[in-house]
Amino acid sequence: MPTIENRGIASVIVDPDKCIADKGCRVCIDVCPTDILVLDPAQGKVRMAYDECWYCLPCEHDCPTKAIRVEIPYLLR
Amino acid sequence: MSTKELTVDILVIGGGTAGPIAAIKAKAKAPHLKVLLLDKANVKRAGAIAEGMDSVNNAVIPGHATPEQYVKEITIANDGIVNQAAINAYAVRSHDMIRELDSWGVKFEKDETGDYAVKKVHHLGAYVLPMPEGYNVKKVIFKQLRKQGVAVSNRLTTTRLLVGNDGRIAGAMALDSRSGEFVVIRAKAVVLCTGAAGRLGLPSSGYLFGTYENPTNAGDGYSMAYHAGAELSGLECFQINPLIKDYNGPACAYVTGPFGGYTVNAKGERFIKSDYWSGQMMLEFWRELEGGNGPVFLKLDHLADETVTKIENVLHITERPTRGLFHAGRGTDYRNDLVEMHISEIGLCGGHSASGVWVDEHARTTVPGLYAAGDLCNVAHNYMLGAMVFGQIAGEDAVDFIADKELPEVDEAVVAAERERIFAPLLREEGIPPTQIEYKLRRMVNDYLQPPKVTRKMLIGLQRFAEIRADLEHIKANNPHELMRAMEVHAILDCAELAAAASLYRTESRWGLYHYRTDYPERNDADWFHFVEVRKGADGRPECFKRPVPPYLYPIDADERDAYDQLRVDDSVAA
Numbered sequence: 040m041p042t043i044e045n046r047g048i049a050s051v052i053v054d055p056d057k058c059i060a061d062k063g064c065r066v067c068i069d070v071c072p073t074d075i076l077v078l079d080p081a082q083g084k085v086r087m088a089y090d091e092c093w094y095c096l097p098c099e100h101d102c103p104t105k106a107i108r109v110e111i112p113y114l115l116r
Numbered sequence: 117m118s119t120k121e122l123t124v125d126i127l128v129i130g131g132g133t134a135g136p137i138a139a140i141k142a143k144a145k146a147p148h149l150k151v152l153l154l155d156k157a158n159v160k161r162a163g164a165i166a167e168g169m170d171s172v173n174n175a176v177i178p179g180h181a182t183p184e185q186y187v188k189e190i191t192i193a194n195d196g197i198v199n200q201a202a203i204n205a206y207a208v209r210s211h212d213m214i215r216e217l218d219s220w221g222v223k224f225e226k227d228e229t230g231d232y233a234v235k236k237v238h239h240l241g242a243y244v245l246p247m248p249e250g251y252n253v254k255k256v257i258f259k260q261l262r263k264q265g266v267a268v269s270n271r272l273t274t275t276r277l278l279v280g281n282d283g284r285i286a287g288a289m290a291l292d293s294r295s296g297e298f299v300v301i302r303a304k305a306v307v308l309c310t311g312a313a314g315r316l317g318l319p320s321s322g323y324l325f326g327t328y329e330n331p332t333n334a335g336d337g338y339s340m341a342y343h344a345g346a347e348l349s350g351l352e353c354f355q356i357n358p359l360i361k362d363y364n365g366p367a368c369a370y371v372t373g374p375f376g377g378y379t380v381n382a383k384g385e386r387f388i389k390s391d392y393w394s395g396q397m398m399l400e401f402w403r404e405l406e407g408g409n410g411p412v413f414l415k416l417d418h419l420a421d422e423t424v425t426k427i428e429n430v431l432h433i434t435e436r437p438t439r440g441l442f443h444a445g446r447g448t449d450y451r452n453d454l455v456e457m458h459i460s461e462i463g464l465c466g467g468h469s470a471s472g473v474w475v476d477e478h479a480r481t482t483v484p485g486l487y488a489a490g491d492l493c494n495v496a497h498n499y500m501l502g503a504m505v506f507g508q509i510a511g512e513d514a515v516d517f518i519a520d521k522e523l524p525e526v527d528e529a530v531v532a533a534e535r536e537r538i539f540a541p542l543l544r545e546e547g548i549p550p551t552q553i554e555y556k557l558r559r560m561v562n563d564y565l566q567p568p569k570v571t572r573k574m575l576i577g578l579q580r581f582a583e584i585r586a587d588l589e590h591i592k593a594n595n596p597h598e599l600m601r602a603m604e605v606h607a608i609l610d611c612a613e614l615a616a617a618a619s620l621y622r623t624e625s626r627w628g629l630y631h632y633r634t635d636y637p638e639r640n641d642a643d644w645f646h647f648v649e650v651r652k653g654a655d656g657r658p659e660c661f662k663r664p665v666p667p668y669l670y671p672i673d674a675d676e677r678d679a680y681d682q683l684r685v686d687d688s689v690a691a
Contacts, residue, residue: 040546040547040548040590040592041546042546042549042592069158069160069270070158070160070161071157071158071161072157072158072161072162072163072166072330072331072332073157073325073331073332074157074271074293074294074597074600088597089597090325091324091325091331092325093325093326093327093330093331094438094441095166095167095330095436095438096167096437096438097161097166097167100167101161109438109441110441111363111438111441111442111445112323112325112326114321114322114323114326115321115323115326115362115363115364115442116362116442116445116446
């Protein structure tokens with residue numbers, strides 16, 4: 040049963056210059072209801088890993104450095 | 117894939133609205149008990165009110181409304197099929213819950229005298245209490261959880277309840293969606309507060325997570341209660357809402373109505389008398405869309421600039437704060453533009469309609485020791501405040517239930533079988549991704565279950581669902597996150613089959629669009645003035661039956677009974 044990878048644009052945009060995940064911050068990862076934000080181990084920054092965003096905003100509101108911008112997912116815009 | 121075992125006195129599943137209050141109230145009543153609150157997300161921001169709430173939709177406050185008025189209004193709005201004792205149990209506690217939340221720091225709108233500023237949105241009475249600064253509800257409640265010393269566990273997706281050998285509830289089994297650990301929690305009582313089945317239909321955008329409900333609410337609780345042998349009620353009374361098209365969130369008429377906003381058709385004409393969400397209102401909405409008078413819009417462009425600013429300061433800050441971002445992206449300004457509305461995909465929800473796990477006025481399900489509260493239970497039109505009150509009732513009653521009881525014995529083979537079921541998608545070498553099966557399943561739900569309901573379509577739908585059930589033997593998850601999604605697809609499929617079974621069983625039409633059957637277009641009180649219940653039959657298949665409507669506490673006069681059937685302006689028929 041061969042499978043293929045799908046591509047999509049991220050609706051949760053993380054500013055790597057502001058994100059302090061490399062200093063141990065996990066606030067956005069913790070509060071996301073659908074658990075779609077992960078730590079990118081290579082960069083030490085947060086990124087959106089699954090196209091399962093409810094555009095609800097706790098990640099943006101709770102980020103201590105205002106590093107996150109949530110956009111409306113493309114299919115809904 | 118290690119196994120962790122926990123033992124508590126009371127287990128509360130779901131950290132959104134009802135669950136935290138259940139845990140707080142159980143712990144407050146009996147501080148010596150071990151109370152565990154778990155959630156598949158994070159309790160701090162879990163559930164439908166993660167970003168707060170813009171209004172209480174059903175405040176029963178002395179001077180504005182009485183429990184009798186409220187119970188009667190909901191009885192009429194729900195076409196008579198209610199357990200008035202359960203609705204009354206909410207109504208008589210409504211004001212106290214508001215005052216307690218107020219004392220904790222939740223902000224409600226008050227007038228210049230300090231009285232709660234209740235507005236009229238319902239067809240008959242006044243029950244809407246605005247919360248223009250309602251964005252902090254979850255934070256306020258989380259502080260109370262800490263204060264009471266409630267233990268919290270996050271990222272646990274509960275998959276099955278444990279029933280003891282004596283028939284009592286015995287706990288639950290869960291998957292840790294981060295670590296992949298299997299968690300067995302033994303408990304003497306369980307309060308299920310897992311919210312609506314919000315990922316049942318597919319939004320017309322096609323985006324799986326673009327749902328009205330918080331998409332973590334996949335219907336897990338309906339599925340778990342069913343497999344535990346509990347009775348489910350009113351699953352044919354679908355949740356269907358009028359929402360901002362594409363955004364798929366509330367517009368929200370409860371907020372804008374008191375300021376002068378209302379719903380219009382393409383001609384700019386008002387066609388419904390009340391924007392309060394009911395099946396009857398949705399039927400008129402659907403007729404307008406289908407009858408050539410659509411699109412349907414929310415009209416605010418006639419309001420003064422400062423009034424619109426006030427509305428924006430509520431709608432773009434609380435509950436679904438990305439509403440403003442969505443409108444900005446399309447250049448929509450309430451001052452100049454109408455907001456295009458549409459009809460949502462179907463869901464199951466006690467809080468908005470009346471489809472949920474059967475509970476009595478003590479929040480007890482039909483399984484001893486198992487409680488349900490919030491959107492998951494079938495207390496009609498209960499909304500946020502009703503969820504909190506039923507959380508309170510459940511938490512306090514559970515304390516009494518477990519007194520002098522030991523943990524029930526459980527069959528270890530059941531635990532082993534569930535462990536095997538959960539991890540099968542992770543262990544198989546290859547297969548179908550969970551999102552692909554979910555997409556197909558939910559698209560079929562739209563095709564075959566979305567009202568108007570047609571017998572032949574629902575029968576075809578059941579065939580398609582059975583084929584998808586066979587596909588679940590080939591679902592493949594690559595990590596614990598995908599495994600959580602795979603288990604959710606099982607729950608969604610259970611909800612789809614149960615909703616179809618209940619809809620086929622009730623051979624009449626009722627609740628406006630929620631159960632509009634073209635083969636049986638009339639309401640038939642002689643045969644169907646009953647709840648339709650569904651439970652797992654001896655053959656393991658859904659078994660439907662009638663449950664009588666309990667005698668009313670507050671009788672409904674003949675001239676009041678059909679008030680919600682007269683929502684169309686001038687009673688003109690569109691289609």
